[in-house]
Amino acid sequence: MTAHTDDAAPAARRPRGRPRKSTPAVDTRGLIVRAAGTEFAAHGYDATSVRAVARRAGVDAALVHHYFDTKADLFAATVRVPVRPDRLVAEVLAGPRDAIGTSIVLAAVTALDDPKAGRRVIRLLHTALGQEFAATMLRQFLHHEVFGRIADELGGEQPELRASLAGSQMVGLIVARYGLRVEPLASASAEEVARRVGPIIQWHLTGDLPPLDTAQRTGE
Amino acid sequence: MTAHTDDAAPAARRPRGRPRKSTPAVDTRGLIVRAAGTEFAAHGYDATSVRAVARRAGVDAALVHHYFDTKADLFAATVRVPVRPDRLVAEVLAGPRDAIGTSIVLAAVTALDDPKAGRRVIRLLHTALGQEFAATMLRQFLHHEVFGRIADELGGEQPELRASLAGSQMVGLIVARYGLRVEPLASASAEEVARRVGPIIQWHLTGDLPPLDTAQRTGE
Known part of the structure; x- marks a missing residue:
């Protein structure tokens, strides 16, 4: 790494x-x-x-x-992280609370749709999955600079678990879209991905339910 | 691979x-x-x-x-895949429709909590993220044997996209819990993970909303 x-x-x-x-x-x-x-x-x-x-x-x-x-x-x-999750999260947390999920997904996907950035984040994950020290570095960075900050900001029940679950959905989206390139997810527009994954992030982080139904309908 | x-x-x-x-x-x-x-x-x-x-x-x-x-x-x-996603999905699809999400997550996490199985699935993903041919093999297998079958079974709007999104949440859960070992997700019980991630899978696949709220409350 x-x-x-x-x-x-x-x-x-x-x-x-x-x-x-x-x-x-x-x-x-x-x-x-x-x-x-x-x-x-x-x-x-x-x-x-x-x-x-x-x-x-x-x-x-x-x-x-x-x-x-x-x-x-x-x-x-x-x-050489191509997108700064710590900065992205700080920006999104400063904005409207009911748009956190969609904002995070749209910003991350838009940035990583740059082919060079997408390849680089996959290379980073590849290294982290193959080397113990790389996994430790990345885990501690995410814990300290991303999930911990989200948890501090949002509070509620088990905020760190919820932040790490939101992180897991983001990591999975990145692996599936940029690493394995599973279709039709790999070719879906950034907006459609944000519509469908944003509510999941929102739900993990805040427990808000309403955006889910909207996303299902608008995705049709 | x-x-x-x-x-x-x-x-x-x-x-x-x-x-x-x-x-x-x-x-x-x-x-x-x-x-x-x-x-x-x-x-x-x-x-x-x-x-x-x-x-x-x-x-x-x-x-x-x-x-x-x-x-x-x-x-x-x-x-040497440690868990057969194609069989797991076939079994779950044959069971009650409103428990699909929780059943998939509980079965997968229970199987992968075996340390040898967890290490092997991470090694598989590591290889797939580092070698183009390995990514292609895994993508085609998942598409043909897992996501495609889910889509055929469930129908509805954009079933393949929804199946691949459910898959992305599963992959992210696996990477975060067994690869990066992000806490407290890595140490949470299989039941708690199923309670919190199952509704996400359910929502992606079927659009059902009710289990989400239940999961939030039981997780407290």
């Missing part, structure tokens, strides 16, 4: 500001990403600190923060 | 009758399974025939049928 096992290391992207300590000849960002990959793989997501990544990269922690605001950003760059 | 790429070839099981043409010293069943693996990998599930498998194994087609009643049986042996 590190950048160098799956794929060529990504080209360094030009940061918005100017790095404080690097010279143009050194790919400081790439150096930090590789160091982060090693740390995440060795210690998992939870136990890895920005300080430890900086130490391994031989740079100052402030320089890591220059490129990556949070540990989640560092992780996303390390595993 | 063939038996020999993933794992050691399975020991030949003693067939119920006596094979017509093999001698005890020859692992005829293993020979047939390896030949089937090669044929499925080369031509996919749909285009592979029992006759072609027999030809590649150098045996009579009747001998293949002695060990394997159907092509689905041959496929299941080839990829």
Whole structure:
């Protein structure tokens, strides 16, 4: 799940500001990403600190923060996640509560319908299913940055279980549409998928029932 | 996804009758399974025939049928699928219609909670997400033997899309519980998972709503 096992290391992207300590000849960002990959793989997501990544990269922690605001950003760059579930969820939770499910599905599917993004998320899941450390990293990231935040926000009975069940439906949708490419699901429009899967996510997260019936009818 | 790429070839099981043409010293069943693996990998599930498998194994087609009643049986042996989704679905469809969702989930989760079965289904998905031919085999098998049969049985609007969506929820549940082992989903009882995911499957397949509310309340 590190950048160098799956794929060529990504080209360094030009940061918005100017790095404080690097010279143009050194790919400081790439150096930090590789160091982060090693740390995440060795210690998992939870136990890895920005300080430890900086130490391994031989740079100052402030320089890591220059490129990556949070540990989640560092992780996303390390595993080259094509869609940021933590950001997507934060945005959707800030919007109208009765549209959470449909919004999450529509945003995720629209982003992953880009062939490169779809392939990358499948490669990430492939790695996670084949390597224990990769599964641990991804599980801890999802737990800490996605499901845990949803649970904190929504409350109710067993919010973490409900968040993880919503996550399971999203993962299954991704595997079926972009990995196995089961038809007619693989060719259905993003809107139709959102109409049919959104209510499931909504139900898992909030227990709201009404959108289900609407979705059945509008899908006909 | 063939038996020999993933794992050691399975020991030949003693067939119920006596094979017509093999001698005890020859692992005829293993020979047939390896030949089937090669044929499925080369031509996919749909285009592979029992006759072609027999030809590649150098045996009579009747001998293949002695060990394997159907092509689905041959496929299941080839990829060593730990749970037979085609049989499970056939059994559940023969039972009460309003319990389809919960029955499917409870039967699948109970079977896969066996650690060996859970690991094997994840290995199968891992292979399918990493190799194009493995994804094609699995997709065609699911389409032909599982989703297509559900759709034929249930009818209604867009039955194949609804069957594939139900399948996506099952796949996601399997990945989250047995692959990524996301908590608290990974440790929840089979009954609780069936209570919470069964209504989703039911809704995808039949459009029935009532069990959803019950599940929410009993889950509290």
